[in-house]
Amino acid sequence: MVLLVILKKMIKNIKFIIIILFSLFIFFIFLKGLEKPNNYFPEKNLNKIETNLTFKKLYDQKEVLLLELINNNNFSIINIWASWCLPCRDEHIYLLNLKSTDKINIIGINYKDKKSNAVKFLSDLGNPYSEVLTDLDGTKSIELGAIGVPETYLVNNKNKEILTKYIGPLDAVKFKEILKIIENEKN
Numbered sequence: 001m002v003l004l005v006i007l008k009k010m011i012k013n014i015k016f017i018i019i020i021l022f023s024l025f026i027f028f029i030f031l032k033g034l035e036k037p038n039n040y041f042p043e044k045n046l047n048k049i050e051t052n053l054t055f056k057k058l059y060d061q062k063e064v065l066l067l068e069l070i071n072n073n074n075f076s077i078i079n080i081w082a083s084w085c086l087p088c089r090d091e092h093i094y095l096l097n098l099k100s101t102d103k104i105n106i107i108g109i110n111y112k113d114k115k116s117n118a119v120k121f122l123s124d125l126g127n128p129y130s131e132v133l134t135d136l137d138g139t140k141s142i143e144l145g146a147i148g149v150p151e152t153y154l155v156n157n158k159n160k161e162i163l164t165k166y167i168g169p170l171d172a173v174k175f176k177e178i179l180k181i182i183e184n185e186k187n
Contacts, residue, residue: 055133091169095128
């Protein structure tokens with residue numbers, strides 16, 4: 001009888017030790033994982049915009065080559081946005097203000113969104129884009145170099161060079177910077 005009680009205590013202690021060792025093992029795996037940076041960027045160094053990408057237009061679903069859209073003015077802004085993105089709502093007023101300058105071609109890429117939601121977003125807030133393209137699965141935005149939404153590229157249309165890239169929403173400071181870059185590049 002005493003032997004049985006001792007055996008039960010040993011089994012209970014062994015289970016406890018196994019649980020502790022397993023927990024430590026998992027803890028060290030997670031700790032090791034924290035040492036690696038989790039920065040996911042496209043492998044290619046983006047100095048020029050990838051113009052050979054084909055997108056569907058939001059409203060009529062016709063396919064268009066990005067190259068066809070960035071030849072209109074001296075500069076283009078490519079803005080990656082979504083109706084479900086709250087920071088995209090915050091930056092929208094700055095895109096509308098850029099449109100009103102008539103100095104820049106603004107192309108919107110609607111990222112992983114439903115057409116009805118995107119159309120409602122633009123109907124409610126106004127449409128700053130000369131053309132709205134769709135990227136339903138997000139792969140084309142990644143090919144452009146995007147890592148999330150919103151992202152904005154200022155492109156020199158003559159040489160297809162990316163003058164600047166903004167990760168996150170546009171704000172007053174970025175708006176003024178874009179205007180300054182456009183003025184300086186024209187001279």
